[in-house]
Amino acid sequence: MIPNRFATEYPERCLQLLDALEPIAQDRDLFGTFSVMLASSILLVPWERASNRHPLNQEDGGGLQAALKKLEKQKWQAADFWAGNGPGEWRFSRIMGDPNEARDWQGEGGHPSFSVDANTIQRRSVGEVFRVLRNALAHGNIIYLDKDGVETGGARVQHIAFLSRYEENDEQRATAETYRLVTVREVDFLPFVRSWANWVVAHHEHDRELRVA
Template sequence: MGVPDRFAIEYPRRALELIGMLEASARDNSLLGSFGLLAASAVLTIPFERMRTSHFLHDQARDDDLVENLKALEKADFLKAPFWRKAPDGGTWRQSRIVNTVDKVHKWSDQDGRDPRSEEANTIQSRKASEVLRVLRNALAHGNIIYLDKNGQEIAGNQMVYMAFLSRYEETAEQREQAETYRVVITTEEAFLHFVKSWAGWIGGLDLDRRVASAA
């Protein structure tokens, strides 16, 4: 395999090919959630970092289109973002906050005393794509991921249905001093893999215009 011309774009394309080769085996062995995390750790984290102007390998002349597309995600609603292959099921995604200790899942509470997994606490409908992506990216980078069963609980031996992604929430200095609070995104293993494949396909196609022009 050759050295890529644009790593941030060509790498996700190659990763998407590997996902296609291995997905059936992951399903057959009931490892879909772990497979999604395996793919996302690379497919989300690497391109996301390489699309930022602060990255030391960023080349303004070469990568300006990547930066523009990343900035566009700051204005796009997550559930309507341009990277989706098909519209996601909004009911499979949740975003909320955890203001108490995160290591006791059954005691999770948001700022209003609600269960962060509840529909009442869910803010995903109003979240921009960049907000959700940053939680996912931070969780993947720091290992802040918890498997949950069908009731949203972390009980060893139970079948995993949901995955919770946590990122430190530090809005004000006062909050940082008083407690560790986290942003949390929760989704199903199926919905997460759909996101991973959609994201990889979108990133891999960002230089389509350049490729068409080159082939003409």
């Protein structure tokens, strides 16, 4: 069926697939892959379609667009889409140099990028985290990490890393590649995807109630 409102009905349909296929992904030990696959659609489609820069302007001036602008300013750890549930284990840091060897990642101040000292997630907004996730998903800048934050072939996935190219000034751009880094425990990523989709769908229901009233 062709949806009446793609930006909100699409994630609603994805939630149905999530419920149907999650047990299969768990049984086949493909939980991380399943989570990233869904995020590529459920996160990107509503967020991009609600952007005021999107050529398909169905959401222009609507409730979802206004709510998303408000949401982007909220702190990540206390965002509305968590609906009172804890966000799990997330990290936000930098990679000041070559991103190809995870064991060598260094953040600002020389702290290892995966370390507690480098983590700034507590002060990060939804907009900051979303932009890293969006860019990483769009460009394939995704790395699976083991329990120590290292990309070890054959090891069990414990964390998922998302990288987005970022330099703060011309000097940094001239001297090196640097990246913003968001990491999340594998088991915490799919609950986020579900929470985000439920938030979008809830705004669709709210807008529909307003139209009926």
